[in-house]
Structure formats: structure tokens, C-alpha cells
Amino acid sequence: MDTKSLQRVSGDEWRIEPHGKMLVPAVIYATEDLVREMDEKVREQIVNVACLPGIEKAAYAMPDAHWGYGFPIGGVAAFDPGRGGVVSAGGVGFDISCGVRTLLTGLTAEDVEAVKPLLADSLYRHIPAGVGSRGLLDLSDAELDEMLEGGAQWAVRRGYGTDADLSRTEEKGRMIGARPEAVSEFAKDRQRREMGTLGSGNHYLEVQHVTEIFDHPAAEAFGIHLNDIVVSIHCGSRGLGHQIGTEFLREMVVEAKNYGIDLPDRELACAPIESPLGEKYLGAMRAAINCALANRQIITHLVRQAFAAVIPRAELTVLYDVSHNTCKVEEHRIDGHTKRLFVHRKGATRAFGPNHPAVPEALRAIGQPVLIGGTMGTASYILVGTAESEGRAFSSSCHGAGRQMSRTQATKRWRGRELMDDLAERGILIRSPSPRGVAEEAPGAYKDVSAVVEASEKAGLSRRVARLEPLICIKG
Amino acid sequence: MLWAFRSNLSQMADKKREMAACVRVCSRMNEPRWEHFQHGADIGIRGVGPTKEEAFRQAAMALSAVITDPAGIASEREVIVEREAPDDEILLMDWLNALIYEMSANQLLFGSFEVRMANHRLDARAWGEKVDVRRHEPAVEVKGATCTGLSVARNDDGEWVAQCVVDV
Numbered sequence: 001m002d003t004k005s006l007q008r009v010s011g012d013e014w015r016i017e018p019h020g021k022m023l024v025p026a027v028i029y030a031t032e033d034l035v036r037e038m039d040e041k042v043r044e045q046i047v048n049v050a051c052l053p054g055i056e057k058a059a060y061a062m063p064d065a066h067w068g069y070g071f072p073i074g075g076v077a078a079f080d081p082g083r084g085g086v087v088s089a090g091g092v093g094f095d096i097s098c099g100v101r102t103l104l105t106g107l108t109a110e111d112v113e114a115v116k117p118l119l120a121d122s123l124y125r126h127i128p129a130g131v132g133s134r135g136l137l138d139l140s141d142a143e144l145d146e147m148l149e150g151g152a153q154w155a156v157r158r159g160y161g162t163d164a165d166l167s168r169t170e171e172k173g174r175m176i177g178a179r180p181e182a183v184s185e186f187a188k189d190r191q192r193r194e195m196g197t198l199g200s201g202n203h204y205l206e207v208q209h210v211t212e213i214f215d216h217p218a219a220e221a222f223g224i225h226l227n228d229i230v231v232s233i234h235c236g237s238r239g240l241g242h243q244i245g246t247e248f249l250r251e252m253v254v255e256a257k258n259y260g261i262d263l264p265d266r267e268l269a270c271a272p273i274e275s276p277l278g279e280k281y282l283g284a285m286r287a288a289i290n291c292a293l294a295n296r297q298i299i300t301h302l303v304r305q306a307f308a309a310v311i312p313r314a315e316l317t318v319l320y321d322v323s324h325n326t327c328k329v330e331e332h333r334i335d336g337h338t339k340r341l342f343v344h345r346k347g348a349t350r351a352f353g354p355n356h357p358a359v360p361e362a363l364r365a366i367g368q369p370v371l372i373g374g375t376m377g378t379a380s381y382i383l384v385g386t387a388e389s390e391g392r393a394f395s396s397s398c399h400g401a402g403r404q405m406s407r408t409q410a411t412k413r414w415r416g417r418e419l420m421d422d423l424a425e426r427g428i429l430i431r432s433p434s435p436r437g438v439a440e441e442a443p444g445a446y447k448d449v450s451a452v453v454e455a456s457e458k459a460g461l462s463r464r465v466a467r468l469e470p471l472i473c474i475k476g
Numbered sequence: 477m478l479w480a481f482r483s484n485l486s487q488m489a490d491k492k493r494e495m496a497a498c499v500r501v502c503s504r505m506n507e508p509r510w511e512h513f514q515h516g517a518d519i520g521i522r523g524v525g526p527t528k529e530e531a532f533r534q535a536a537m538a539l540s541a542v543i544t545d546p547a548g549i550a551s552e553r554e555v556i557v558e559r560e561a562p563d564d565e566i567l568l569m570d571w572l573n574a575l576i577y578e579m580s581a582n583q584l585l586f587g588s589f590e591v592r593m594a595n596h597r598l599d600a601r602a603w604g605e606k607v608d609v610r611r612h613e614p615a616v617e618v619k620g621a622t623c624t625g626l627s628v629a630r631n632d633d634g635e636w637v638a639q640c641v642v643d644v
Contacts, residue, residue, distance in 0.1 A: 039516055067516035069622050069643065094619040094643045131543060131614035132583045132607035189581040200616045201644045239580045242619035242643075246573050253623065254562055266623040406514040407616075407644070436615035476617075 001038040012063075012459040016043070021264065022050040029393065029459035030063040034451060037404060041067035042074075048264040049077050053272070054085025056334055056341055060393040062348050063455035064402035064447065069093065070267035073347035076396040078332065080341055081273040086261065087281055088270035089252055091344040092327050094245035096285055097292035098203075098236030099323035100371035101169075102382065103300060105307065106315040107229040109209040112471060116429060119207065119310045120472045124431035126306035127205055127299060128197040130476040131434070135196040135298070144188050147195070148180040148240075151290030152321075155297035160196075165300060167360055168318040169293060170350070178290050179283025183240070184247055187284075190239025191291060196298035200437055200476030202400075203235040204373075205303070208380060208468035218384045218465045221366040222319055230468060231316065232380060233299050234373045236325065237292040244288050248281045273342055282327070289326060296321055319382075320360075320369035324349045324399040332394050343394050351385035351397040351462045359385075370462045372453055373400045376430060376473040377423055377443030381453045383462040397462035401449035410445040411436060423473075432475035441475060506633065510538035513625070515641045520625050521572075522639035528564065528628065529591040531636035532571055536589045536602065539572055539621075542642060543579075544612040549587030551603035560597045564628040567596050568638050572621035575602060576642075580617065583607050619643040 006014040006028065014035060016026040026046040028035060042065045049059035049071055056078045065074030070090030079085030112119060128135055139147065147154050152166055152173030166173035198205060210228045213219045224230070237244075252269035255277055256262075263269060271278040300318065307314040327344045343350075352359050352368040359368045370383035378401070389395045405413075416435025419442055423430055432438050456462050508530045513520035519542055523534025540546040557574045561567035571591075578584050586604035593599075607614060619642075626640040 041516070069624050069641075073517060090623075094622075130609065131612075131617045132609055134583075186577055186581070190577065192581075200614075201619075242580070243577065246576075246620040249620075249623065250566065250569065250573075253566065266626070269623070403517045406516065407519050408512050408514050411615075433609045434613055434615050436613060440615060 001035055001040055001043050003032060003035055005043065006035070012455055016047060018050065022047060024050050024055050025058045026050045027058045028061040028065065029455065029461060031451065031455045031458070034063050034455055037447060038065055039067045042072045045070065045072040046075065048268055049075060051264050052077070052086055052088070052268065052270060053261065054079040054081070054083040056080050056339070060396065062396065062398040062461070063459065064398040064400055064452045066402045068346060070265055070269070071344065071346040074398065074402060075346045076344065076348045076393045078341040078343040078394050079273065080339060085273050085342060086270035087273050087278045087327055087342055088268060088344060089245055089248040089281060090267045090269055091346055092285055093325040093346050094242050095236040095325055096241035096245060096288035097323040098325045099292060099296070099321065100373050101233045101296045101300065101321040102319040102371050103231040103303065103316045104223050104319050105229045105231060107311065108227050109229060111311060112207065112229050115310050116471060120429040120431050122306040122310050123205065123303065123472065123474050126302045127474055129474055130200050130432065130437070133197050134193045137195045138193050139195065144192065145180040147294050148183060148287035148290050149178055150174055151293040152297035155294040160298045160301035165297065165318045169321040170323060173293050173297065175286045175289040177283065178286040180287050182280045182283035183244060183287050187240045187243035187247070190243050194238045195295060196302060197238060198235050198299065198474065198476050199238055200434070202441060203476055204376065205299070205474040206232050206380070206470045207472035208232060208470050210466050211469045212467040214464040214466065215384065218366050221363060222369055222382065222465060224382065224466050230319070231303055232371065232373065232468070233296055235295060235299070237288040238295060240291045241288040244284045248284065251277060285327060289323065292323060293321065320371060322349055322369070322371050330394070332390065345396055347399045348396045349399045350395060351389050352395050353385045353387040353389055370397050372398060372449065374449035375401055375443035375446045376441065376470055376475065377428065378449055380468045381449065381464060382466045382468065383453060383456065384465050386460060386463050388460040389462060392460050398452050398456045401446035401452060403445055404447045405445040407440040410442050411439050414439040414442040428470050429472045430475060438475055508534055510534040510541065512538060512541070515625065518641055518644050520639060520641045522637060524635050524637050526635060528636045529593050531628070531638035532568060532593065532598070533589045533591045535568065535572065535638040536575060536586065539575060539618065539642065540586050542618055542644065543614045543616065544585060546587045548612060549585045550605045551588055552605040553584060553603065555584070555602045557598065557600045557602065562596065564596060565626050567598055568628050568640060569621045569623070569626060571598055571600065572640070572642070576618050576620060585612060616644045
């Protein structure tokens with residue numbers, strides 16, 4: 001992106017003042033290098049978001065922002081229902097409630113080193129991954145509705161985890177306001193046999209070791225020490241969320257004009273929050289959030305089984321579970337007043353600071369863990385929400401490295417099997433049914449995740465706590 | 477980046493320019509064909525042919541090729557798709573999303589297609605088989621067809637081009 005078209009407010013904050021149909025400014029949080037690497041489409045999309053009815057304060061782009069669908073991936077925008085605010089299917093994305101869950105294991109890197117291939121094979125056997133994979137469950141219509149209503153709480157009731165897991169999951173594992181009846185039969189059909197599956201694309205399960213601690217008090221509160229082994233799960237609401245996204249995007253495109261909404265880009269399709277279509281989408285989207293939470297809960301159970309088969313003394317507990325494709329109702333301070341807003345985060349992570357009531361009690365004094373996925377060859381990060389983040393972008397942070405190269409380019413440059421051999425030489429074991437899928441997800445196809453999290457810290461969006469490097473990666 | 481889109485696809489003038497950019501490459505062959513174009517995080521699919529039907533058929537081939545080599549998919553199962561939409565662009569999205577649904581819900585891959593269209597209505601058949609992970613080595617599952625890069629229009633050579641970005 002050409003920085004000349006932006007006004008630099010401070011080292012890591014760039015602004016586009018309202019012009020044309022923009023109702024609020026657009027703000028990009030990133031270093032100069034990251035801004036230059038961003039596609040011009042990010043600028044165009046964030047300006048378009050700033051034109052949507054009822055938007056509050058500004059349309060924001062996170063340091064990992066890249067070209068998305070209507071909203072940039074790495075986009076944050078909040079809407080006031082009282083001022084005709086909208087909810088946008090594109091602003092949430094196709095993979096509703098895609099997110100990251102990180103598990104502590106009570107193990108160190110030395111404990112895993114000797115059994116690494118066995119553990120990799122055990123995880124690959126236990127966790128269905130990739131195209132055409134099926135979960136262990138085949139849900140009836142009634143069970144599907146219970147899952148969509150109950151989320152991870154439903155999964156725990158079915159024996160896939162503990163109450164302690166729920167206390168470390170956003171929304172305590174169950175999103176209120178889900179409406180299973182707003183979810184189509186097509187969406188339910190796509191999910192019937194997909195519970196507890198990882199999916200493909202950029203989704204993964206990694207065994208990682210802690211290689212650096214940046215913030216010792218926060219690390220202590222999170223239970224993380226240098227050299228510890230953790231497990232991170234990155235996946236979402238699978239076929240159900242994809243189908244809901246597809247169906248509502250179409251309906252919102254067709255209906256927009258009936259609601260008097262002039263769409264700058266069809267992909268920005270949206271409906272007023274207080275409209276039958278808006279309310280129906282919110283009910284379906286919340287059901288998809290529950291599906292994602294249940295999915296990650298079942299995968300947690302499978303990870304525990306896979307570890308028990310190789311290292312029986314491992315004790316896996318949930319550090320935190322956070323979603324990065326959502327629209328959630330939150331209270332935020334605007335011009336001295338508390339407002340109830342519908343906050344869209346598309347490829348952006350909620351990052352509540354210390355003392356926020358939504359943060360689990362045990363972590364409340366320090367802030368919410370912010371889990372950032374990297375690539376299979378580089379690193380991931382654990383960050384913590386800051387008090388100042390509230391004033392920056394409605395308590396939001398980045399979500400990952402962000403692609404810098406298309407899939408087409410990546411498959412031309414890398415061969416999956418060679419990549420897996422190279423990574424194995426570096427001590428990183430990849431297990432995947434798809435060499436081409438691995439090539440498309442090559443570490444070199446992504447931006448430097450370290451630069452992204454550093455920019456998030458400099459911009460005051462969140463603060464680095466620990467760096468994690470992969471030892472095993474299960475890839476769909 | 478030959479296929480890069482730098483303009484807002486919602487604007488007609490820009491659309492024409494993009495089609496012209498496409499034509500520069502497509503017109504080399506002048507026969508029905510499919511191709512992929514680049515998108516930041518995902519992938520663009522494009523079908524080109526002498527008729528709208530052929531462009532839709534080729535776009536479906538491009539969709540399958542995101543996942544695996546369409547030539548390696550046997551025609552063991554037939555699926556019928558019937559859709560109606562307010563315009564051809566939404567009809568293209570509907571067509572691709574119907575295939576994505578079948579692939580996801582029934583674990584199918586498709587390698588050949590027949591398409592008939594009239595007045596924004598599509599009657600089509602797709603032939604394929606159950607996914608075999610060892611044989612097909614599927615690269616990625618497709619989540620949905622999107623409005624990004626969505627276009628159904630004639631290029632300067634008079635060929636029909638049907639395209640959009642799919643989320644993977």
C-alpha cells in the first residue's frame with residue numbers, strides 16, 4: 001500500500017479522514033514496513049467499511065490485514081443498532097468463529113523429544129484432518145440442535161472435557177442467543193458428521209515449545225514457562241459455518257436494496273441489526289459460534305487421548321479459547337458514554353485488558369490471553385490484552401501472520417514433500433494427507449508473524465507474553 | 477502479477493478493464509478453458525467459452541481443480557443441480573455453491589459437467605465420485621464461492637467469461 005495516501009498519526013497508527021460516503025475515519029495499525037506490504041485492496045476495503053450505516057468511531061485494520069471479502073481480513077468495526085447499525089455476513093466471514101485454543105500439558109520439550117514421532121503419529125491417527133475426513137459422531141437432528149444451542153457446554157455434557165475447560169473458553173463455552181431454527185438443513189447436513197474434525201487450508205494442530213518469555217508476570221499467571229510444551233488448535237465451525245456464510249451473504253446481497261442500503265461492494269452485504277434478516281443471521285451466526293466451540297472442545301478430548309497413548313502422565317488443561325471471526329455484542333465507552341455495540345472482528349482477536357468481567361477470574365488481574373497462530377515453520381505467540389486496547393480498536397488485536405503470497409504462487413515455488421523433509425531436518429514433524437495442501441501453506445507464503453505481533457504491541461493493541469515454536473504440526 | 481485485480485469490481489468501467497486484461501491472455505487459445513487467478517489469501521476460478529453455459533461448465537472444472545486434478549475423478553455418481561437467481565452473477569455463485577455443498581455433505585469430487593441455462597435459470601448435471609484421499613490427494617476443501625471478483629460477461633473476443641474468488 002502506498003503510504004502517501006495515508007496520514008501518519010504516530011509511528012504505528014495511520015489514518016484516512018472521512019471523504020465521499022465515509023461516515024467515520026479508517027485507521028490502520030501497523031509499522032511502515034507492514035503497511036507497505038499490504039495490498040491496496042486493504043485500503044479500499046477499510047474505506048468501504050467506513051461507509052456502512054451505524055458504524056461507530058472508525059473502521060480499523062490490524063497489523064496483519066490483507067485482502068478479504070468486503071471487510072479486510074484483520075478488520076474491526078462496531079455498529080450501533082440504535083443508529084441503523086448493520087450486521088454483515090462478509091464482516092464475520094465464511095469460517096464463523098474460527099479461532100485458536102491453546103492447551104498446557106505439564107510437559108517440557110525434553111519429555112516430548114524422545115517420543116516425538118510416536119506422538120505425531122498418535123495425534124494424526126486421533127484427529128480427523130483434511131478433505132473428506134469424518135468425525136466419530138453422526139448427529140441426529142435433535143442432537144445437532146442441542147449442539148448449536150449448547151456449544152462446548154454440550155460437548156462437555158457428552159463427556160468430551162471438563163467444566164474447567166469451559167471456564168477458560170470465551171462465553172464460558174456457550175454463545176447466548178443461538179437460534180438453531182435459523183440454520184438451514186443444508187448447513188446442518190454439512191455438519192452432521194464433521195464434529196471433531198480439523199478441516200484444511202490454514203487450519204492446523206501444533207505441538208509447540210515455549211522458546212521465549214517476554215512478560216514474566218503474565219506468563220506466570222497463564223502458567224507458561226520457558227521450554228514448556230503446549231498444544232494449539234486452529235479451526236472453526238467447519239461446513240456448517242461455511243454454509244451459513246454462503247446463504248446469508250446471498251440473501252443480504254439480494255435484500256440490501258429493500259433495506260435502503262447502498263452497497264459500495266456486494267461482498268459487504270449486510271442487513272440492519274434490528275431487521276428480520278439481521279436478527280435471523282445473528283441467531284444462525286451464534287449457532288455457528290457454538291458449533292466452533294463444540295468442535296474445538298471435541299478436538300481437545302481427542303488430543304488428550306492421543307497424548308495419553310504416548311505420554312500417560314501428560315495433563316492437558318485449557319489455557320484459553322478465542323475466536324477471531326465473529327460479531328459480538330459488547331459495551332464500549334464512546335465519548336464518555338457506555339454504548340452497546342455489535343463488534344465485527346474478521347481475522348481479528350478480541351483482546352480485553354485487565355479487570356474486564358468477561359476474562360476468566362483466575363486471569364482477570366492480568367488480562368485476556370490473545371492467541372496468535374503463525375506458520376508451521378516459524379512461530380506462534382501468546383499475547384495479553386491491555387487496558388489501552390479499549391481506546392485503540394474496541395479491545396482488538398491481530399490474529400496471525402497473514403498471507404503475503406497466493407496459493408497459486410506458493411504451489412509453483414514449493415513441493416509439499418520436499419518442504420516436509422526440510423522441516424523434519426529442523427526437528428518439525430508434519431503429518432498431512434495432502435502434500436499440495438502443505439505447499440500452499442508453506443511458511444514462506446506468510447508474512448513475518450514476529451513483525452506482526454511486535455507491531456500489535458507497539459500500537460498498544462496487546463502485549464507479547466511468550467513465543468512458541470512448532471515441533472509437530474497436523475495439517476489438513 | 478498478470479491476473480491481479482486492482483480495481484473495484486463493483487464498478488462497471490473497472491470490470492471492463494479487467495475483462496480486457498483477461499482477454500490478452502485468454503485469446504491465445506480461443507477454445508473452452510478454465511484457469512485460476514490469484515487472490516491474496518484464497519484463489520480465483522475462471523471459466524471461458526463460446527457460450528455462457530460453457531463458461532459455467534469450465535468454471536466448475538476450475539473449482540474442482542482447486543481441490544485435485546479433475547482428470548483423475550471418475551464419473552460414478554450423478555448429481556442434478558437446478559437453480560434460479562435474480563441475475564447471472566448470483567446464478568454462478570449458486571451453481572458453484574451447490575457443488576461445494578454436495579462435495580462437503582456427501583464427500584464427493586466432480587470431474588465432468590453439463591450445463592443448460594435460460595433466463596437466469598440453470599439446469600445442470602455433475603458427475604463424480606467419493607473422495608479417495610490416497611488417490612486424489614485433495615489439496616484443500618472449498619468453503620464457499622464469494623462475490624469477490626464475481627463476474628459473468630463477454631470479453632472483447634465475444635467469449636463468455638464466468639469467474640469469482642472461492643474461500644478455502
